[in-house]
Amino acid sequence: MIEKVLIANRGEIALRVIRTCKALGIKTVAVYSDEDYNSMHVKQATEAYHIGEAAPAKSYLNQDKILEVMLKSGTDAVHPGYGFLSENDDFANLCEKNKIIFIGPTAESMNLCGDKMKCKAAMLKAEVPTVPGSPGLVKDAGDAEKIANEIGYPVMLKSVYGGGGRGIRIVTNDKELRDGFESVTGESIAAVGKSAILVEKYLEKTRHIEYQFARDTHGNTVHIFERECSIQRRNQKLIEQTPSPIVDEETRARVGKSVCRAADAVGYTNLGTAEFLRADNGDFYFIEINARLQVEHPITEFVSGLDLVKLQLDIANGEPIPFKQSDLKMNGYAIECRINAEDTFLDFAPSTGPVPDVIIPAGPGVRCDTYLYPGCTVSPFYDSLMAKLVTWGQTFEESRTRMLAALNDFYIQGVETSIPLYKTILNSDEYKNGDLSTDFLKRYGMIDRLTKDLKKEKEEKSEAALAAAIIHSEYFKNRIQNSTVNNSNWKYKLD
Amino acid sequence: MIEKVLIANRGEIALRVIRTCKALGIKTVAVYSDEDYNSMHVKQATEAYHIGEAAPAKSYLNQDKILEVMLKSGTDAVHPGYGFLSENDDFANLCEKNKIIFIGPTAESMNLCGDKMKCKAAMLKAEVPTVPGSPGLVKDAGDAEKIANEIGYPVMLKSVYGGGGRGIRIVTNDKELRDGFESVTGESIAAVGKSAILVEKYLEKTRHIEYQFARDTHGNTVHIFERECSIQRRNQKLIEQTPSPIVDEETRARVGKSVCRAADAVGYTNLGTAEFLRADNGDFYFIEINARLQVEHPITEFVSGLDLVKLQLDIANGEPIPFKQSDLKMNGYAIECRINAEDTFLDFAPSTGPVPDVIIPAGPGVRCDTYLYPGCTVSPFYDSLMAKLVTWGQTFEESRTRMLAALNDFYIQGVETSIPLYKTILNSDEYKNGDLSTDFLKRYGMIDRLTKDLKKEKEEKSEAALAAAIIHSEYFKNRIQNSTVNNSNWKYKLD
Amino acid sequence: MNYKIQDIEKSFDGKIVENLGNNDYIIKINDNEHNLKIITMNSNGIEFVLDNKYHKAKYIEQSTNEMNIVIDNVPITLNLHTHFDEVVYKNSGGGGTGDAQLALKSQIPGKVVSISISEGDSIKKGDIVCTLESMKMQVAIKSHKDGVVKTIKVKEAATVAKGDVVAEIE
């Protein structure tokens, strides 16, 4: 039985894991870098150990140091959270060797999930549909043309040595394919001296839909419904919801079965997520398995009633999953907004610094997982996720309006946040109608709409702003008459 | 359709109502006394109006002033919360006359609920069991003896002019009854110059179990399950939970039906609560109807998935209840702890003052309705309820352990709270086993156990306390060497 | 310095062994050394990590030989044996508690509803001196000893803070 868990992470996810451990009477060990000595996870854990400098490589990724703390503190299990070491099979191996339970899949299974080619092969064998295309590299243009005709145009030619949009060509017929093949080959040779090309079906207006699943050491597998995570920026999820507006009971069960086959195929244990692209015609294509707890797990918790961290601990303890697929019933609707410290208008550039004041929303159907507290700091060394605001409702509309009210209540002083953008999105007809796709922001010009919304908001607030300015000037005048003013920073001299 | 609601209340319940209104796009009007100008409900409402001095009679109970604000602000409905004007039929009448929707029952029905004798008569007619006893006053000892033999000993003789335990005698046979009748009569005459005696069955080890119900203007009535509120001090609820550990499906439905008859019998509209005493033999006896939203409504929200304030608004708008009794399914277990500003060891005496710092618990299955924020004040003018901490779990054990973890996380600086007592109660075997009764605290010596728990906690914290003292002394020594000390309040001179 | 904790049958010796800089200290309690790292500190309180456990303490009150703190939400009174007399003002009101103490203090804040005694009255321990109202409750303030009422320090309808002197009983 696991009695003491080290959380090899920080921020809201460390707090999330600590919370369940506390409720279960399990002791927790926090680790922290120089940057985090005043962070909430240090304060909430049973014990806390300093592990190094701010840079992740010198602290949260420092396997030797973390192992040292685990051995010193008598930890019997480690929860990796997400990011950092969560999908590092070397670390999973290191834990296994030192007889510390790694709360996640085995190193072997993790390795299989992480190798895209091997994983795709395993999926084909398990009859889990992947994006149609060449099973591996194509030999030549003729080979590519044959495959393109099998899977149907448009197709994408992709150099495996490309990246960031280079070495990719979308073609719609045999002629374009032959021309494209030549130029992609040329580009790739020019860039890296060699070429190797894949053919894949090109999908437009796709949705990102993923399935939570769990598999225990006895081979029992369940899926815990889908999550739609189509609203993204730069391939990073912003808003997630469950159920997906376009998944019905039949689809849920059908794709869910393929998810269980996928988990079995890679010999998975513990909780994982199978990610799919959903084409506009309704087909689902497996992309990859995320071998860890996901950021967006709370929406699944809301509709399933499960504590997913508790389920992770149960499975890590070698217990069978305490319910059957047929026991799981989806209850209501949940939405998560990732509250990032970023400036939407600077292309989502990071915004960091001290947060002197915070008001965290609460109320019926509202959950907020966050590391923020008044007086905390948003560090530039780690990722920009400050809080996960999650709402539940009996209907989608109830969860949406609760989210809007909660977004309005959320006050974070000192840094830019993605909150205004989410208000614009949640108020849009396209979002309300469930017309989602991974290019949602661009497709519907959300940033421009946000600009308009903010201008309107400014107009609404202009009288109040003036009032604040008038009082400030008065206050200032009165004070400078009565004191010596250091002109260089008078602002701080007033009190 | 209601578009603007005035909340004739303050504190956490005002915030609770504002929250649902916000989610529904309904404007809110807050009212506040001199004491509350810096309170959270002022900050969260769309509009806020000052209505008078701190004393409730001069503000929150000032009907004329509140009416004035309603008319000035263009309010079309008023939510009374609980306490203050919530069960005042004059106020309900005043609203009706001014064509402002009172979110609650009609003045007439409220009046009937408030008159214990009339209400009891209505219940007898509706076949809702009340505590057995004389239908009204007894004529003489002979009459009392006849009734005692009908309902069976032990019985209670109660002078209607008594109160606070005076003029009450518990008797177990005819002889004791005749002696008792004489002395109760004598005591009452000695004290107030007259005597009038009721006979009622004496019940030992009773539980307080109540039912949430709703009735719309079309006459549809549903009950929304029971709440067990047996853990009390001085007849005030401390901890509530649902489901009750001793209510099974059959009992829930059977008593639930009588609750619906009770609501029909008094021509109730909107949300109400029917309170019962549950005798140790399993019999339920109706006590009274609380004609308002209850403090403990969130536990019902957790297990039903309903937003009860939304339901109140729907009914107030004249809409039929949007579900049937058979649609309601109980999901999981919920517990509420009332976080009061009080000193358990001073017989629950109030504790008031500034609260410089607060940490409010959150997480999966945790909800905290509170007016607290860092820098707020707990006022001596209003009641002691600072926060309602509510947890939900798939099992009772999950809701209980989540509550314990949340209680541990809850940090309220500056005032005494009931949190330590709740930790002792929730850890007790009697609570875990569901062995509840209205005399739970005394029956199981909870205050003594708390004393022991606190002593143990002190021992555990003694090294940390010493460390804090050592550092403090050092810090102090260093500072006094470097500055002039004003001995009279050196504490404030250090920084 | 030597410390005793109220309600606990042990006494402790405690001192700082070394200031390692960077807010790190080694302290010694009885015979054991501990690592202590200060996270934040001001005159009202301290947050620190002691042997890898986080603690938060608030300093409430200190007199020559007594210190009240709240540590991790647990109120603790420490008795100090030291010689700070020359600099520390004893701000706990009168001298000691019990029969010797002149001042009767209110343990709760509230508004004075009624006063039940007059100056010069002889009263017994437990007699009601006045009644306060707070949070809709009425609470009686009772005499802490037998004696004669020297002065009454409150008036009807006045507001009393916790710890305020209500009357002096000789």
Add this chain to the structure above:
Amino acid sequence: MNYKIQDIEKSFDGKIVENLGNNDYIIKINDNEHNLKIITMNSNGIEFVLDNKYHKAKYIEQSTNEMNIVIDNVPITLNLHTHFDEVVYKNSGGGGTGDAQLALKSQIPGKVVSISISEGDSIKKGDIVCTLESMKMQVAIKSHKDGVVKTIKVKEAATVAKGDVVAEIE
């Protein structure tokens, strides 16, 4: 005083008409009088009720003729037309924005990963001056105008705060 709000095509006249005491004021914006009650105020911000609506403002920055505030989470820049020059220090760095401005400031905080130019280089508007890293992202800081690099104010691996001058371009 006369005010303009950035991005809004109106200008406003505003003044305090009367201080009623007890933190209550009457103010006038253009031709309309408003009631204002201050709830709390210090040099960093204010909470107030304006015509029965609560607002919370934070004062960010003020120069001779510009004031940045965040009101109810909405950032607003006001242009002031007044004569405070004698007392107010203009703390917004250089003079104005656009081509005349010498200083290229970073709009984000971060660590300098690489510097792409040298002093004396001729560069075009939009050329990358340096690259910062923050929250696992790399962000390029680009020149705000055509010109010659006069000085580079940052070094590789150094930390840059939001608003820090990265380079001066003439």
